[in-house]
Amino acid sequence: MTRIAVLPGEGIGPEIVAQARKVFEALRHFGFEAEWVEGAVGGMAYEMHGDPLPAATVALARGADAVLFGAVGDPRFDHLERALRPERAILGLRRALGLYAQLKHVCVPPTLASLSPLRDERIAGLDLLVVRELDGDVYTGQPRGRRAAPGGPFTGQREGFDTMRYAEGEVRRVARIAFEAARARRGSLASVDKANVLETSGLWRAVVSEMAADYPDVTLTHLYADNALMQLIAQPTRFDVIVTGNLFGDLLSDAASVLTGSIALSASALLGDGPRGMYEAGHGTALDIAGQDRANPIACVRAVALMLRHSLGRADLAVRVEDAVSAVLVGGLRTADMVQAPGTRCVGTEHMGNAIVAALHA
Amino acid sequence: MTRIAVLPGEGIGPEIVAQARKVFEALRHFGFEAEWVEGAVGGMAYEMHGDPLPAATVALARGADAVLFGAVGDPRFDHLERALRPERAILGLRRALGLYAQLKHVCVPPTLASLSPLRDERIAGLDLLVVRELDGDVYTGQPRGRRAAPGGPFTGQREGFDTMRYAEGEVRRVARIAFEAARARRGSLASVDKANVLETSGLWRAVVSEMAADYPDVTLTHLYADNALMQLIAQPTRFDVIVTGNLFGDLLSDAASVLTGSIALSASALLGDGPRGMYEAGHGTALDIAGQDRANPIACVRAVALMLRHSLGRADLAVRVEDAVSAVLVGGLRTADMVQAPGTRCVGTEHMGNAIVAALHA
Numbered sequence: 229m230t231r232i233a234v235l236p237g238e239g240i241g242p243e244i245v246a247q248a249r250k251v252f253e254a255l256r257h258f259g260f261e262a263e264w265v266e267g268a269v270g271g272m273a274y275e276m277h278g279d280p281l282p283a284a285t286v287a288l289a290r291g292a293d294a295v296l297f298g299a300v301g302d303p304r305f306d307h308l309e310r311a312l313r314p315e316r317a318i319l320g321l322r323r324a325l326g327l328y329a330q331l332k333h334v335c336v337p338p339t340l341a342s343l344s345p346l347r348d349e350r351i352a353g354l355d356l357l358v359v360r361e362l363d364g365d366v367y368t369g370q371p372r373g374r375r376a377a378p379g380g381p382f383t384g385q386r387e388g389f390d391t392m393r394y395a396e397g398e399v400r401r402v403a404r405i406a407f408e409a410a411r412a413r414r415g416s417l418a419s420v421d422k423a424n425v426l427e428t429s430g431l432w433r434a435v436v437s438e439m440a441a442d443y444p445d446v447t448l449t450h451l452y453a454d455n456a457l458m459q460l461i462a463q464p465t466r467f468d469v470i471v472t473g474n475l476f477g478d479l480l481s482d483a484a485s486v487l488t489g490s491i492a493l494s495a496s497a498l499l500g501d502g503p504r505g506m507y508e509a510g511h512g513t514a515l516d517i518a519g520q521d522r523a524n525p526i527a528c529v530r531a532v533a534l535m536l537r538h539s540l541g542r543a544d545l546a547v548r549v550e551d552a553v554s555a556v557l558v559g560g561l562r563t564a565d566m567v568q569a570p571g572t573r574c575v576g577t578e579h580m581g582n583a584i585v586a587a588l589h590a
Numbered sequence: 591m592t593r594i595a596v597l598p599g600e601g602i603g604p605e606i607v608a609q610a611r612k613v614f615e616a617l618r619h620f621g622f623e624a625e626w627v628e629g630a631v632g633g634m635a636y637e638m639h640g641d642p643l644p645a646a647t648v649a650l651a652r653g654a655d656a657v658l659f660g661a662v663g664d665p666r667f668d669h670l671e672r673a674l675r676p677e678r679a680i681l682g683l684r685r686a687l688g689l690y691a692q693l694k695h696v697c698v699p700p701t702l703a704s705l706s707p708l709r710d711e712r713i714a715g716l717d718l719l720v721v722r723e724l725d726g727d728v729y730t731g732q733p734r735g736r737r738a739a740p741g742g743p744f745t746g747q748r749e750g751f752d753t754m755r756y757a758e759g760e761v762r763r764v765a766r767i768a769f770e771a772a773r774a775r776r777g778s779l780a781s782v783d784k785a786n787v788l789e790t791s792g793l794w795r796a797v798v799s800e801m802a803a804d805y806p807d808v809t810l811t812h813l814y815a816d817n818a819l820m821q822l823i824a825q826p827t828r829f830d831v832i833v834t835g836n837l838f839g840d841l842l843s844d845a846a847s848v849l850t851g852s853i854a855l856s857a858s859a860l861l862g863d864g865p866r867g868m869y870e871a872g873h874g875t876a877l878d879i880a881g882q883d884r885a886n887p888i889a890c891v892r893a894v895a896l897m898l899r900h901s902l903g904r905a906d907l908a909v910r911v912e913d914a915v916s917a918v919l920v921g922g923l924r925t926a927d928m929v930q931a932p933g934t935r936c937v938g939t940e941h942m943g944n945a946i947v948a949a950l951h952a
């Protein structure tokens with residue numbers, strides 16, 4: 229039987245995951261069954277097991293067909309050495325599962341444009357996929373650390389340093405995902421780098437350019453990251469697919485998601501070779517509202533849809549879940565993080581989850 | 591006599607600089623006189639002298655009280671090795687003049703909120719200063735280059751790599767500017783990093799935190815770059831002063847400037863120790879509209895105001911120039927890059943420059 233490893237984490241993680249679970253249960257009605265096995269991760273895992281990513285959790289995730297990730301992070305653990313902090317679990321899981329691409333798909337149908345911080349005419353019709361490299365770049369390059377500055381005017385002072393790097397194969401595997409996605413969508417790919425400054429970007433740009441020959445049906449453009457970000461804010465609908473490295477991707481995918489009106493509206497699929505992926509709402513633990521039935525479960529429910537599509541071969545059910553979410557939003561239900569307006573109604577986490585389930589059956 | 595080194599560069603650079611010059615000339619009326627000496631920079635300098643930043647230009651800039659920079663960059667030179675490309679002139683000048691802080695001040699008075707891609711209620715009243723470190727970080731860290739990947743699954747493949755780094759003193763000198771600015775403004779400073787991932791950011795955060803003791807009147811917060819960017823888009827008016835490193839600052843300062851409605855509306859001051867600074871519109875060469883009297887000269891004129899304030903000790907005249915620009919905008923004049931609406935009038939570069947000069951005398 230299909231096996232889902234579920235890592236609720238902390239803060240609002242367990243609450244939003246609980247709504248995703250309701251949706252999962254509701255899918256039985258359509259003949260879909262899966263085993264739901266929960267594991268410990270983040271600060272709560274550190275407290276219970278002395279490790280934000282216990283070996284048992286990694287084994288659980290590795291043995292599953294897909295992983296659903298809630299949220300981790302708590303400033304109570306900021307004093308710990310970096311290896312023990314909750315966020316390490318995120319980076320550790322990506323590595324352990326060989327996930328090297330993050331896909332964030334953001335859509336703003338005209339009926340929901342009013343949610344966006346951007347004016348309706350700038351955002352209506354947005355349908356953008358951000359493909360972020362997730363394993364390399366300055367996130368994992370070696371060497372890195374603290375030392376006495378080895379030279380220059382600040383010699384001997386405390387220095388922090390990291391290595392940014394990409395090898396050809398790392399660029400290729402994520403760019404292939406982006407080219408294929410562009411081919412299946414509107415045929416336009418924007419590759420984002422800082423090739424005017426960075427050697428790493430020079431290699432990135434060269435490899436992506438070489439690959440373009442294999443995709444004559446895809447129009448490839450190269451943008452510097454600062455320019456790409458400005459265009460993303462000023463004219464987001466001009467983009468189809470964006471592909472970029474881990475660090476620029478962290479910023480651009482979050483910027484893209486906030487354009488929809490709340491970061492709690494768009495989910496991410498984290499993929500590697502093969503069908504197993506990790507799916508997440510991608511927002512933080514929001515400790516200030518945890519346990520108050522105020523969190524927005526929509527991104528987490530949409531993560532379920534992505535999982536159905538990318539890991540479980542059930543695109544048909546993914547569409548059902550996505551349609552249910554859209555119906556509830558178009559019907560005017562909102563959580564507290566979203567813009568409230570005449571004709572909308574602010575509801576809690578549970579209520580929103582139940583409404584999505586009801587829409588699934590409608 | 592006060593001496594201004596002027597580096598028009600290419601594309602729309604010379605056109606916008608010509609309007610700044612008119613404003614300069616008009617200031618004679620208020621008893622201000624300065625010598626205006628032009629130098630070659632960028633692609634045109636490469637074509638004339640084989641070097642995008644000739645030694646004579648560096649000498650000119652070093653000998654001046656302030657530098658006004660137009661724009662450089664032209665894809666015609668993309669095939670050249672990086673050291674000969676026009677953008678090198680930008681990085682080279684920063685180094686040669688010891689400029690380690692870029693100040694970008696973005697303001698959106700309620701009367702001009704309609705220009706922004708954001709909804710009026712999100713942007714009205716924005717008054718934000720982004721202080722970007724400009725000398726260090728992954729822009730200049732060594733080693734950097736191309737090599738065969740030294741290890742891991744991609745051993746032997748082409749690899750591009752750079753070094754991200756900050757030493758304590760580099761963080762201190764730029765953070766001091768930001769703390770002082772916050773003290774003179776609304777007393778709130780947001781320091782932006784990725785301390786959850788990067789060792790460089792860990793050092794950055796530690797040093798900025800230590801300095802907070804010297805500024806008990808400033809409220810310091812630390813934000814991760816992805817979160818800062820989301821807040822900048824969703825609720826920009828919550829910020830007063832932002833301080834960050836070179837790479838995050840490149841993105842955040844451009845994002846901030848696009849929120850005003852056009853990147854051609856906000857100028858930058860590039861500062862080091864001492865009064866000499868470089869001032870720039872900070873946008874690109876816009877080759878597609880160069881020479882057509884369509885470029886927006888406002889950021890370049892505002893750069894003159896910043897120069898008067900930060901390098902020439904004439905804050906009184908800076909206010910006059912800024913007021914003249916605001917008056918023209920509030921009066922409804924627009925260039926083609928800005929939102930057009932009922933009651934506004936689209937004019938060319940020259941017309942806009944002349945209108946600002948007229949407003950100066952009004």
Ligand SMILES: CC(C)[C@H](C(=O)O)[C@@H](O)C(=O)O
Nearest residue numbers: 315318319478510786787816
């Ligand atoms: C928590 C952090 C390490 C992580 C990242 O930077 O990748 C987060 O921002 C994300 O995008 O999932």
Ligand SMILES: CC(C)[C@H](C(=O)O)[C@@H](O)C(=O)O
Nearest residue numbers: 424425454677680681840872
């Ligand atoms: C042209 C480029 C090197 C430069 C930078 O990244 O610093 C530009 O984007 C800027 O911000 O002035």
